Amino acid sequence: MSDTNESKQAHWDTIFSAKQDAELGWFEDDCSQTLSFLKNTAISASSTLFLAGAGTSKLVDELINTDANLIINDISAKALEQLSQRLNNTKCQYLHHDLGHSFDKGFDKGFTVDVWIDRAVLHFLLTEKQITHYFENLKSTVKCGGYVLLAEFSNAGATHCAGLAVHRYSENEMQVRLGDNFELINSKQYTFVNPFKQERPYIYALFKRRQ
Ligand SMILES: C[S@@+](CC[C@H](N)C(=O)[O-])C[C@H]1O[C@@H](n2cnc3c(N)ncnc32)[C@H](O)[C@@H]1O
Incomplete structure (x- = not known):
């Protein structure tokens, strides 16, 4: 990893080392908002799901119950370590990677997924180069007929x-960056109330890749 990558990883590792889950500003005990969008994606035991920047999210525990294959990503080795110890599930694969960098660099590009799920990760990528790499990674990975769920801080x-600036999203910007091969299925403005009782407006949008 480059110096920049190392400092970003260190930032997140420090957070995951210092705090319990319920002390994290994005912690969700109830993942039903995300799950309600995923109901439209026909997840089955033969599906492969990509969890971008999964952190230590309880969503992963919910998705294990679907028997799908999970590829669990994060820039933080600490988060992946904590999650793998908690899950203790041999079916999960872990991918330690900064999504602002191309999968070409140091990772076998050969995998494909049925559903790409991102809650509160994309919005941490700030430069055009990082954002472009993120969407290239997504497009090289999501199968035709597959789905993308993006849940990011909205323009409101x-x-x-987490001590970092974010790039806020509209549904329109998500669509433009995904391109015409992705069709919007459903979207919603959703205000998440975090463990400190602060309101955090999100835009949730589910897209389907055309066949
Ligand atoms: C706000 S937390 C959200 C965690 C989880 N998705 C959830 O909803 O609980 C952001 C997560 O993204 C990870 N992350 C930040 N930048 C990343 C990057 N460039 N590539 C991969 N993961 C990243 C962090 O380590 C952290 O786990």
Whole structure:
């Protein structure tokens, strides 16, 4: 990893080392908002799901119950370590990678997924180069007929999270960056109330890749 990558990883590792889950500003005990969008994606035991920047999210525990294959990503080795110890599930694969960098660099590009799920990760990528790499990674990975769920701070949302600036999203910007091969299925403005009782407006949008 480059110096920049190492400092980003260190930032997140420090957070996951210092705090319990319920002390994290994005912690969700109840993942039903995300799960309600995923109901439209026909997840089965033969599906492969990509969890971008999964952190230590309880969503992963819910998705294990579907028997799908999970590829669990994060820039933080600490988060992946904590999650793998908690899950203790041999079916999960872990991918330690900064999604602002191309999968070409140091990772076998050969995998494909049925559903790409991102809650509160994409919005931490700030430069055009990082954002472009993220969407290239997504497009090289999601199968035709597969789905993408993006849940990011909306334009009405906070400007910072976890001590970092964020790039806020509209449904339109998501669509433009995904391109015409992705069709919007459903979207919703959703205000998440975090463990500190602060309101965090998100935009949730589910897209389907055309056949
Ligand atoms: C706000 S937390 C959200 C965690 C989880 N998705 C959830 O909803 O609980 C952001 C997560 O993204 C990870 N992350 C931040 N930048 C990343 C990057 N460039 N590539 C991969 N993961 C990243 C962090 O380590 C952290 O786990």
